[in-house]
Amino acid sequence: QSALTQPASVSGSPGQSITISCTGTSSDVGSYNLVSWYQQHPGKAPKLMIYDVTKRPSGVSNRFSDSKSGNTASLTISGLQAEDEADYYCCSYAGSSTWVFGGGTKLTVL
Amino acid sequence: EVQLVESGGGVVRPGGSLRLSCAASGFTFDDYGMIWVRQAPGKGLEWVSAINWNGGSTGYAESVKGRFTISRDNAKNSLYLQLNSLRAEDTALYHCARAVAGSEYAFDIWGQGTMVTVSS
Secondary structure (H helix, E strand, C coil): CEEECCEEEEEECCCCCEEEEEECCCCCCCCCCCCEEECCCCCCCCCCEEEEECCCEEEECEEEEEEEEECEEEEECCCCCHHHHEEEEEEEECCCCCCECCCCCEEEEE | CCCCEEEECCCEEECEEEEEEEEECCCCCHHHHEEEEEECCCCCCEEEEEEECCCCCCEEEECCCCCCEEEEEEHHHHHEECCCCCCCCHEEEEECCCCCCCCCCCCEEEEEEEEEEECC
């Protein structure tokens, strides 16, 4: 149950697009289309942004999208806005009622 | 309002025990799987444990297996986490979260967390 690998930080200017990668193994990300992404602002609870690779909860902007190839999932945020500045975590189902999170990525909007 | 409220955290000595609770309201609790996730101060999220809608299936992170026990009481709309043999590295904010309806593999409702501090 090793944590999924995410870049520690990414940055972009308002209006730009950024992508956050999430690399796991053939036992988690590679085996299931069950990756979810969470946004967390300081001092707040995590917020679900995307799940099951392509689904967005009601109220989440369509500026957030994701994809998966092999053992790597990616979150793309287009049209960056100041409010997008937060920590982002990926999470994958890993079988047998277990899950694993990524180490988190700090997004800075310049 | 759909809500999860955790309680039961506190300061405990190494080797001690605590029982965390998560009170659910605003939805049909026994329709959903639930998880516990923790976040050490200044660190990332760590999945801890999961339980399905009726308690018949559970899972644990290797770091807590054999020490923590997840359970639920659907009649009381409550989720629990029994923490035994606590270690300094268990110090964290513990969140409960609800699975997404129809998915069960992502979590859309989160509580604000209850803090557990393990210190001598």
